[in-house]
Amino acid sequence: MAVTQFIPKVWASRILQKLQSTLVYGQSQAVNTDYQGEISEFGDTVYIHGHSDVTVSPYVRNTTTLAYQLLNDERRSITIDQSDYFAVAHDDLDAAQVKPKLLDSVSQDAAYQLARVQDTFLANLGVAGAGSVLEGAAGAARTINVANAYTTFVEAAVKLDEANVPETGRYAVVPPWMAGVLLQDDKYFLQAKGDAILNGQIGTIAGISILKSNRVPLATTVYSVLIGHNMATSFASQINKVEGLRAVNSFADLLRGLTLYGGKVLYPEALIKLRASK
Secondary structure, three states, X not given: OOHHHOOXXXXXXXXXHHHHHHOOOOOOOOOEOOOHHHOOOOOOEEEEOOEOOOOOOOOOOOOXXXXXXXXXXXXXXXXXOEEEEEEXXXXXXXXXXXXXXXHHHHHHHHHHHHHHHHHHHHHHXXXXXXXXXXXXXXXXXXXXXXXXXHHHHHHHHHHHHHOOOOOOOEEEEEOHHHHHHXXXXXXOXXXXXXXXXXXXXXXXXXXXXXXXXXXXXXXXXXXXXXXXXXXXXXXXEEEEEEEEEEOOOOOEEEEEEEEEEEEEEOOHHXXXXXXEEO
């Protein structure tokens, strides 16, 4: 296969599409991805503009003189400080008929590996930036079982209510063993299998979409389960370069790609860390 058949835009499109389909922490239900298109180079800073709260004042007809409030800028930023790459080679001596199949295979595997790294990055970012903690007595991890699993998530929902976190867009990412515990509780609402619309979604508790992932951060025997709202964390990711080229020192076609990304917890009050153990 001639190197000219590696079309960068085609490769980038395939990889990005598959990447989105494998993310749990990085999907739009869990993070805000409104700023994806703002990235061009490593080290870029994506600025997000906000404003102070609007003041509401009493109005008396024919009496009140309107006082106009000057809004203060509350700009925040995300630094694109993470980058990963893949690079593969295909020797000319390999069967020519295999090469077209290789495109899909490499695309799928590269997307999965990039998703794995970015999901882990976002999981750790969210856990580190969570504004509150749920745990057991005396600061120990809370042992999750059928008797307390449902009430634990109701408690988390109440904490989010008290922080004025919107009800639509709440989620939790649990490890498979905890999902198994929840499925044993008849108070847990399990959606029909065909109704799940999010990657890893298995159901809903107290308005919180329950997502399952093998990438929930684990330290010894304590899992850090993230419960929150997708407004809390902003994430930007972009396939920056995909290149096909000819090897210099061998008879082979080469393919390599670079992805840039970064994220930041903008609203810690909209994230809860549940320290849980089996």
